[in-house]
Amino acid sequence: MDVPEQAAAGSAPQRVSGFFERRREQIAQRWADAPLFRSVFTVSRDEAVEACKAVVDALSDVTATGRIEDIGAPGFATVRRQLGGMAATRARTGCTSAQIADEVAALRGPAVELLREEFPDPSTADAHESVLALTLVMSTLRLVVMETALTEGADLIERQRQQLLEVATPVIKLWEGTVAVPLIGTLDSARSQVVMESLLEAIVDQRARYAILDITGVPTVDSLVAQHLMKTVAAARLMGAECIVSGIRPAIAQTIVQLGIDLGTVVTRASLADALAYALGRQGIEVSRADAGASAR
Template sequence: MQVSDSERNAEQEPAHYQVSAFLERRREQVAQRWADAALFRTVFTVSRDEAVEAGRSVAAALAAVAASGRTEDIRAPGFESVRDQLSRMAASRARTGIDPDGVAGEVAALRDPVTELLRAEFPDPYAPEAQDSVLALTVLMGTLRLVVMETLVSAGEEVIARQREQLLEVATPVIKLWDGIVAVPLIGTLDSARSQVVMESLLDAIVAERARYAILDITGVPTVDSLVAQHLMKTVAAARLMGAECVVSGIRPAIAQTIVHLGIDLGTVLTRASLADALAYALSRQGVEIAPLRSAGPVADTGVR
């Protein structure tokens, strides 16, 4: 019995090479079928051509990974060319309410159309060499699913980190109280990340407002330990370097006792009991006099009854 060239090549070449050559040869057909799959169809809604082009890119990347023989490696260089695209696709599906399992299922659904095309390459779709190629393709598609899930998780972590930064900025507003006077009313626990945001926001405000006085009000800070005190002193020192005098206000009796018991030296830090006292100090240093409101006198009797 004569052996055809394709069968002879199949016997000589490893299965992953056969898969790579198949994906290169049938890239257009693969892309056309993937364009109708849920993962592509629901992301590229404006034009089917965009879905087809995206399918071509993914097929080309898979061919490169298969050619390298690293079909089980999510870090294979071939995936880098489409990692950003896969991330955007997965994130787009997630924004529509599809959970990670749903996205993984949509990626898994890409395997059947390409497997059907691969089996058609062999005279006997269930011959051993065909089965080896299908197995190699199955492993490759499984790795693709892992890549998509990894990019989805990474994108989610980036979103969470960005939202956390935004919340920190919202939670630490810098308020202009008067010309040349800014204040940061701190509420809640101070940690290293938030303290860094406080310092950056305050220094930016000092420059923007040309402030000569900066007030750190800690009335809303529940506890002060050595780490919090260290952060406050660094912020005070940074403000001084920017040419502003920093005043810490709102030190409650319990916090004052804690600072004394911890042996924390705040001798170089100017303090005031309340935000109002700190503002009054800053205003007086700028030559602004504050006069109490005079109470209204008795209403004259007009004699009208």
């Protein structure tokens, strides 16, 4: 059976599937020069061609099943891994979603040109149906890539958010057996959880007996924040460390009283310096001012 007979055989999706198989190399060569592939595979064109072949094979599998409008079709799994990752890479370089969508849509043109060459008369019903089927599967491909890129972007944002939370809650070793967490900014449930985990890990790593939570940089304290602080203090005690809360400003003190929150069991100090002096004193270390020593001489 020659190419024209093969092109006219079977249903439109089956014809397109056969087309992908026969023209695999040609499609891959043309797609390798498209902006989507060229901008990612900047070193080796051969790598771009191989990536294109993997996508062509996946589209051939999808069209063979006839599920050309189903983004959940199993054949799109390869596309999600290949083009989705590429789209995410493009997004990280500043490429917008609209640009990525246009780059994926640009793959349709070269494929349609090659498909029309398979029909002696491109105006026949079989040719029109085949082009329509190819257009539909390429539109579905675009949706799959955009869905994957958005998911990758959301995952990246979540990882960056987690990293920022960890960076924003450093645990500092102030003295042997004494660690501190200087908190700055608003405390929410997610950040409070990171604070607790970081502090408990530091208590274990540093074998700390005293842990200071300094909230000087926290603008407001509500009942939820206070509960998180109490939970952190309780967790530190279970780890064998005494927790000291410092930096409670007058406005925050009034808020805590008005909310009826009992901090009676929590050691508090006005400043981080006072909290450190308390922790050192509990360890039998005396802190004296340098000017006091100078005047004595």
